[in-house]
Amino acid sequence: MSFSPFSRGSSSAESSEGGASRRGRIEVRRFAGPARYAKMMSPVRVAHLTDLHVGRVTPFAVQRRAQALVNAERPDLVVVTGDFVCHSQLYLDQLTCLMEGFVAPVVAVLGNHDHWAGADEVCLALRRAGVEILRNQQTTITVRGQRLQVVGVDDAYTGHARADQAIAGLRSDVPSLALSHIAEEADRLWHYGIPLVLSGHTHGGQITLARLHEVTLGRIGGHKYLHGLYGSRTANDNVGAVYVSAGIGAAVMPLRIGERGQREVAVFELGIAPGQFVEHHREQQPLPGRRVSRYRLERRMAKVARKRAERALRTTLEMPIPLP
Numbered sequence: 001m002s003f004s005p006f007s008r009g010s011s012s013a014e015s016s017e018g019g020a021s022r023r024g025r026i027e028v029r030r031f032a033g034p035a036r037y038a039k040m041m042s043p044v045r046v047a048h049l050t051d052l053h054v055g056r057v058t059p060f061a062v063q064r065r066a067q068a069l070v071n072a073e074r075p076d077l078v079v080v081t082g083d084f085v086c087h088s089q090l091y092l093d094q095l096t097c098l099m100e101g102f103v104a105p106v107v108a109v110l111g112n113h114d115h116w117a118g119a120d121e122v123c124l125a126l127r128r129a130g131v132e133i134l135r136n137q138q139t140t141i142t143v144r145g146q147r148l149q150v151v152g153v154d155d156a157y158t159g160h161a162r163a164d165q166a167i168a169g170l171r172s173d174v175p176s177l178a179l180s181h182i183a184e185e186a187d188r189l190w191h192y193g194i195p196l197v198l199s200g201h202t203h204g205g206q207i208t209l210a211r212l213h214e215v216t217l218g219r220i221g222g223h224k225y226l227h228g229l230y231g232s233r234t235a236n237d238n239v240g241a242v243y244v245s246a247g248i249g250a251a252v253m254p255l256r257i258g259e260r261g262q263r264e265v266a267v268f269e270l271g272i273a274p275g276q277f278v279e280h281h282r283e284q285q286p287l288p289g290r291r292v293s294r295y296r297l298e299r300r301m302a303k304v305a306r307k308r309a310e311r312a313l314r315t316t317l318e319m320p321i322p323l324p
Contacts, residue, residue: 026066026248026263028073029280033270034195034241035234037175041271044143046177047075047104048266050200053113053249054095055086062263066248067101069265075104076143081200082111082155082181084126086251089117092125099129106131107139107150111181111201112157113251115304118311134179136162138170148270149176151194156182157201159301167192175270183225184289186242195233195240196268202226204246208258214287224289227260228281233274241283243268 047070052063070078084095099106108131114122123133132139134152141148151167154160163185170176170192178189183199190197204227205213217223224230231241246256246264256262269277 026062026069026265027246028069028265028267030267030277031229031243031269031279032272032274032276033233033268035273036195036236037271038273041146041148041175042144043269043271044077044146044148045073045075046268046270047073047078048081048198048243048245048268049078049248050081050181050198050245051083051111051203051247051249051251052080052095052098053083053086053247053251054091054098055088055249056091057086057251058249058254060094060098063098063248066263066265067098071101071103073265073267075267077141077148077150078102078104078106079150079177079179079198080106080108080131081179081198081245082109083113083200083247083249083251084108084111084122085113085117086249087113087117089121092121095122096125096129099126099131105141107141107152107179108133109152109179109181110135110155110160112155112300115155115158115160116307118308134166135160136165138166138168138176140174147174149174151176151178151189153178153180153185153189156180156185157300158304159297161185163188163192167194170194177270183230183242183244184223186225186231186240190231190240191238196270197240197242198245198266198268199225199242200245200247202244202246203250204244204256204261204264205258206246206250206253206256206261208261213258213261218287218289222290222292224286226287229283230286232283 135154138151153166176194178194178197180199186197217226225244227244233241245266248263
């Protein structure tokens with residue numbers, strides 16, 4: 001019997017919402033896994049979410065729709081690649097409520113907004129929902145009776161990524177999958193034998209008409225990987241693929257125009273080789289990219305420290321003064 005990626009359920013934002021508007025739609029994009037894993041494992045379905053941005057900018061109903069779409073796919077594992085919040089900690093209870101509603105185990109890494117808002121507090125909200133958070137760590141989970149290594153790299157945008165720590169003890173005889181908010185970390189992770197990296201951060205550009213995202217994120221922002229599949233899932237040594245999801249939420253404006261910039265849930269069928277079913281698109285060539293300067297990285301790190309100090313000061317000022 002041939003494998004069908006739709007055998008466990010087919011869903012769309014239109015049907016789950018009872019006729020959603022095109023403006024608020026969420027795409028379900030399907031892909032196979034690395035070719036070599038087709039010989040190492042039976043099919044495992046991984047649903048990938050990113051940039052939920054629970055907060056003021058994105059209506060909570062949008063994140064709920066994404067959750068419903070993921071659950072309708074009946075995945076074996078859900079992975080989330082950072083930016084759970086949007087600028088503040090005011091919606092952490094909503095975040096916990098959202099994350100505890102997934103039917104499959106959830107493994108996640110943090111993004112830049114999580115560090116800006118307070119990484120420890122975001123992690124606490126996620127752990128209350130049963131989410132396993134990887135901060136330059138790896139974990140081995142058992143799905144469908146077989147082991148899968150999940151490597152999680154902390155946010156590179158704010159200077160927290162330590163790929164060498166994350167891969168410590170990685171086994172070459174067990175399939176592995178890596179998570180990183182910033183896609184460019186894939187260049188390092190491939191050299192450790194990890195053939196597939198899932199990421200986010202770019203929101204797919206949000207406005208992708210006339211290749212506008214290639215100007216804003218590529219030429220100006222310096223990103224090599226903007227949206228979709230890059231690299232190769234069929235190569236062997238020191239080469240792999242990275243997938244950049246357009247994500248669900250927004251941090252500034254919720255506007256999304258153009259097919260590539262639409263909100264999305266990405267579904268990966270690990271254990272199925274490319275070519276076994278029709279995918280949303282094939283691998284594509286990266287942009288030239290530009291390395292982040294040490295000066296810019298230090299400024300980003302200083303921003304995290306400044307926000308942490310501001311939160312600590314507010315907490316101190318809000319503490320009640322004991323009566324004599």
